[in-house]
Amino acid sequence: MSESEVTRDGVRHARPDREAPTGVHAGRRRRRRGRGEQPMVPDAEFSSYYGKPVLNKPTWKPLDIAGYLYLGGLAGASSLLAAGAGATGRPALGRTAKLGAAGAITLSLAALVHDLGRPARFLNMLRVFKPTSPMSVGSWILSGYAPLTLAAAATDVTGRYRLVGSAATAGAAVLGPAVATYTAVLLSDTAVPSWHEGYRQLPFVFAGSAATSAAGLALLAAPAAQAGPARRMAALGAVLELGSFQVMKRRMGLTAEPFEQGRPHRLLRAAEALTAGGAALAVLSARVRDRRPAAAAGAALLAGSAALRFGVFHAGVASAEDPRYTVVPQRERLRAREC
Amino acid sequence: MGEGAEGRENLLYGPEPDVAGAAGYPDAPPRMGFFTDTSVCIGCKACEVACKEWNAVPEDGLLLTGMSYDNTQGLGADTWRHVAFIEQRKPLAGQEPGVAHEDVDVFAAASRLGTGAASPGPGATAPPPDRAPEGAPAGEISPLSPDGRTELRWLMASDVCKHCTHAACLDVCPTGSLFRTEFGTVVVQEDICNGCGYCVPACPYGVIDQRKDDGRVWKCTLCYDRLGVGMEPACAKSCPTDSIQFGPLEELRERAQARVAQLHAAGVTDARLYGESPEDGVGGDGAFFLLLDEPEVYGLPPDPVVTTRDLPDMWRHAALAAVSLVALAAGSFVRRPR
Ligand code: SF4
Ligand code: SF4
Numbered sequence: 001m002s003e004s005e006v007t008r009d010g011v012r013h014a015r016p017d018r019e020a021p022t023g024v025h026a027g028r029r030r031r032r033r034g035r036g037e038q039p040m041v042p043d044a045e046f047s048s049y050y051g052k053p054v055l056n057k058p059t060w061k062p063l064d065i066a067g068y069l070y071l072g073g074l075a076g077a078s079s080l081l082a083a084g085a086g087a088t089g090r091p092a093l094g095r096t097a098k099l100g101a102a103g104a105i106t107l108s109l110a111a112l113v114h115d116l117g118r119p120a121r122f123l124n125m126l127r128v129f130k131p132t133s134p135m136s137v138g139s140w141i142l143s144g145y146a147p148l149t150l151a152a153a154a155t156d157v158t159g160r161y162r163l164v165g166s167a168a169t170a171g172a173a174v175l176g177p178a179v180a181t182y183t184a185v186l187l188s189d190t191a192v193p194s195w196h197e198g199y200r201q202l203p204f205v206f207a208g209s210a211a212t213s214a215a216g217l218a219l220l221a222a223p224a225a226q227a228g229p230a231r232r233m234a235a236l237g238a239v240l241e242l243g244s245f246q247v248m249k250r251r252m253g254l255t256a257e258p259f260e261q262g263r264p265h266r267l268l269r270a271a272e273a274l275t276a277g278g279a280a281l282a283v284l285s286a287r288v289r290d291r292r293p294a295a296a297a298g299a300a301l302l303a304g305s306a307a308l309r310f311g312v313f314h315a316g317v318a319s320a321e322d323p324r325y326t327v328v329p330q331r332e333r334l335r336a337r338e339c
Numbered sequence: 340m341g342e343g344a345e346g347r348e349n350l351l352y353g354p355e356p357d358v359a360g361a362a363g364y365p366d367a368p369p370r371m372g373f374f375t376d377t378s379v380c381i382g383c384k385a386c387e388v389a390c391k392e393w394n395a396v397p398e399d400g401l402l403l404t405g406m407s408y409d410n411t412q413g414l415g416a417d418t419w420r421h422v423a424f425i426e427q428r429k430p431l432a433g434q435e436p437g438v439a440h441e442d443v444d445v446f447a448a449a450s451r452l453g454t455g456a457a458s459p460g461p462g463a464t465a466p467p468p469d470r471a472p473e474g475a476p477a478g479e480i481s482p483l484s485p486d487g488r489t490e491l492r493w494l495m496a497s498d499v500c501k502h503c504t505h506a507a508c509l510d511v512c513p514t515g516s517l518f519r520t521e522f523g524t525v526v527v528q529e530d531i532c533n534g535c536g537y538c539v540p541a542c543p544y545g546v547i548d549q550r551k552d553d554g555r556v557w558k559c560t561l562c563y564d565r566l567g568v569g570m571e572p573a574c575a576k577s578c579p580t581d582s583i584q585f586g587p588l589e590e591l592r593e594r595a596q597a598r599v600a601q602l603h604a605a606g607v608t609d610a611r612l613y614g615e616s617p618e619d620g621v622g623g624d625g626a627f628f629l630l631l632d633e634p635e636v637y638g639l640p641p642d643p644v645v646t647t648r649d650l651p652d653m654w655r656h657a658a659l660a661a662v663s664l665v666a667l668a669a670g671s672f673v674r675r676p677r
Contacts, residue, residue, distance in 0.1 A: 049423060049638030050406045052413055056545040059536040080668035088672055117534015117554025124514040124533045132351065132647055135537050136513035177661035184660070185653045189511060190540040191646050199653045203660030211667055233671035240667060320540060327635045330642035 046331060048323040055191055057320040064115035066313040069183045070306045071108035072142075073210030074217065075101040076180030077237075079149060081214050081230065083173035086166060090226040093218055094169075095156050100217045101172060102153035105146045105179070134186040141178050148172040180210035187316060193255040193326055194319035195312075201248035202312075208241025209305045212275055216301025219282055219294045227294065231282045234301055238279035241308065242272060255325050258315040267311030274304030352648040354617035355504050358625075362519035370523030371566060373575065373583055373626035374591035375497055376598055377637075378610060380582040382495035386420045386574035387411060393562065393573035394419065397550075413638065414498055416550040419559040420574050423637050425494040496637050497574070497583055500525070500546045500559035501614055502625030505645040508538035508547050508558075523588070523625055524561040532556055543621065543643035561625070588625060595629060607631070613639065620644030 048054070058065075078101040085094035113122045125139040148171045155165030184206040188199035195202070211233050218230035245268075249256040258264055278300030285294040319325040350361075359367030390396060399417035404410050407424040414421050506525045509517040516531035517538060527547075534554035538547050547558040562572035570576075575585035584591060595612055602610035609631045614624030620643050634641045 047633055047635045049413075049425070049636065050409075052638055054545050054635070054638060054640050056413075056415065056539050056542065056548045058540040059549040077664065077668070080665065081671075084668055084672040115536070117536065117549055117556075118532070121514075121531075121533035124516070124531055125535070127531070128513075128515040130513060130515065132510040132650060133513045133537070134650075134653075135511065135535060139513060177664045178657075180664060181657045181660045185650075185657045188653050189646050189650055190537075191507065191543040191643075192540045195540075196646055196649070199649060200656050203653075203657040204663060207660040207664040207667070211664060215671075229668075229671040233668060236667045236670060240663065316540075323635070323638075326640055330640055331635070334642045 046324060046327045048327060051323065053321050054323050054326040055320045057317050058190070058192065059117075060313075061115050062310065062313055062317075064111040066306075066310045068108045068111040068115070069187075069206070069313070070209075070213065070309040071104040071111065072183050073180045073206055073305065073309075074213040074302075075104035075108065075145075075149060076176035076178070077210040077214030077233075078104065078217060079145075079152075079169070079172040079176030079179075081218055081233065082152065082169050084229055085226070086169055088229075090222075090229070093222045093226040093230065096218050096222040097214065098149070098153040098156050098169065100214065100221075101149040101176070105142070105149050109142065109146060134182060134189050138179075138182050138186060141175055141182060145172060145175040145179050148175065177207070181207050187312070190316075191326075192316045192320045193329065194252070194258045195316040197252045197255040197329070198248040201244045201251065204244035205241055205248060205308070205312075208237045208239070208244060209275075209308050211237025212241060212279065212301045213305035215282065216278060216298040216305065218298070219285070219301065220298030224285070224291060224294055228286070231286055231294075234279045234282040234297070238275045238301075241275060241305075245308075254328055255319060258318040258322075258325065259311070262318065264311045264315035264318060267307045267314065271304045271307035271311055274300045274307060278304055351510065351650060352505060352620075352645060353622060355622050356617070358504055358519060358523040359521050364521045367521045367523070369587040369589065370625065371561065371586065372502060372523075372588040372591055372624075373499060373561070373572075373585055374595050374629070375499070375626065376582050376584065376595070376629045377494065377496035378582075378598075378602060378607065378629055378631055379580045380422070380495040380497060381580055382408065382422055382424055382493070383579060384411075384422050385577040385579060386497050386583055387418070387422060389573040389577035390420045390559075393565070394560070396557075414500070414544075414546045414558075415548040416557040419499065419557075421498045423494070423496045423498060425496075425632070425636055427492050427494065427632070429492050494631055494637070496628065496630065497578075498637070498639070499574070499626050500561070501544055501621070501627070502559075502561055503645065504617065504622030504625070505647070506621070507541040507543060507645045507647055510645070510647040510650075511537045511541040513537060520563055520566075522561070522563075522566055524563065524566075525625075526560045526563050527556060527558060529555055529557075541646055543640055543645065545638075591627075595627070598629060602629075620648070 078097040082094050082097035082101060085091070085097060113119050116122060125136065126143060128136065129140055130136040148168045151168035152165055152172055155161045155168065181203040184203035185199070187195040188202055190196060215230040215234035215237060219227055219234065222230065249259055259268055278297045281293055281297035281300065285297055355361055357367075358370055396419060397417050399411065399415065402410060404412060407426060409422065409424045411418055411421050502524045506517070506519075509519060509525050513535060514531050514533055516528045516533075518526060518528060520526055532555040534549060534556065536549055536556070538556055539549060547556050549556050562570070565572055571585045575583045584594065592615055595615055599610050599612055611630055612627060613630050613634050614621075614627035617623035622645070628639075630637060
């Protein structure tokens, strides 16, 4: 021990763990924070069972379920663009939005089915209608919405049955907002701390993100002359998404921490930059002849919205894997109730 | 919320005296459950084995964790009973640190069982309070024994699905695969589950999980098959110390209250019930516990709340967000005056 060095982390080379008395440190853990991050709440001591998580983490595959959330949002908001385009005489914008909605919702359903442990039993989703299960409600909404988007797109492309097409477009626009926002309830209605605690703002974050992605697709694929609404939608959507996300994090306390660490942090930072940058570029692109700025803005918005869903998804999983986010807020709640 | 007596906000939360009735069984038998008294658990894992054998639960990973005697680690698809082992530098009240037993003739002692105050006979697990040793108050580290060792206490607890009064897993299941039985328990119908996995993150206790190779989810059924023919669940049947007690929930709650009072009188002030109160965040557990430390020490959440308590509010916020999205889209099509 004569060689031991005393550092800011304690005595080194002294093998303190060997002498550690049983039980004193077992199951207690302190967490290191990411570089340069300001702690949102003071570090709290807490007990756990050998640092094991209290919850079983979601078994959902990130690509399937985060992808499902993203594509659902893209489809839902695209249906609104399609209806608006129809009403204001912008056929090219309408076609882009209708094809986008139909394609996105088809892919999103495929992702959902692919994620099931028993894909062959997908139809069991429609065995009952359960308002207490967001997944049941969502399945029923989708089973109404998906055919409408397909009909809207098919009638537009073929140019036949126009009346049916307009009715389908209108119907899809009614269900679209529900498709875009119910996915927030899907995540929040779990015991996962970072999903549940933000349930008041998450639907608004997802609504904004849906708007930016649909606007992004329209900017990428529709002619500039008809893309005015998409540009405005991009700007409004970005404000809604980024603003609600900030409010959400502020209200969540400790459970906002997983949004600020590791992979979720990087994804969400990228989402912020892409969404804000894409929206700004979209607005500016109205002033230039060149199509390329608009296309770049569209691509950035699409990518930003996807990064947001993946960031939120991974942050939730991280919060379920660490007992700290389950135990500490519950302890605080108990303490508050006692006094 | 909290002070339960304020009553229930909705059907998804608060006390529910008749779970089976609320689930649509007109003349249901009494609600059945478990009372797990961890103060007498010896960590033999007979319950884990009996459960696996009776329910044909597959192997859950043969590995050594190195963290304690616990190589099972936690509940999951292939672990429906889990015995937790916690080592603490803390005596149980009434334990005498560092007593040597070399001079004790166990056979002679056994023949005296129940004949005097010094050997109170079977059923007495703790000495009367006045005999608790000096300087060994509960909750503090005991003094060193003559040979310099300190005292250690071992907490063992057999964890299981709580069969919640308001079960989040059941609430969120989109297929109706999870259902409430006539005994008030919560069971998965494996022929219906499509493996959507929603119940897994919904459970506030981390109980139910997906079996990877099978795709469906699995958890304790409270031996629904055995209950149906009037037998007690395999774990309770096999428990040698009656740490796991099975019976009508009402009766178990009374028994548990008495046991806590007994332990408190014996100086075990750490003893507390967990999941027993119908006023708690899940409306009370069908399987509840007597613990000797904070719940989180055993890997249990200290104040679990069924996530669907907030579901009506979630739908309200989602509806508002949907309306905002419509407004936002409409705003995008409004031409700015030039
Ligand atoms: S403990 Fe979890 S799995 Fe068991 S009934 Fe409650 S919510 Fe369902
Ligand atoms: S995984 Fe099975 S039991 Fe769980 S919610 Fe989905 S369908 Fe229901």
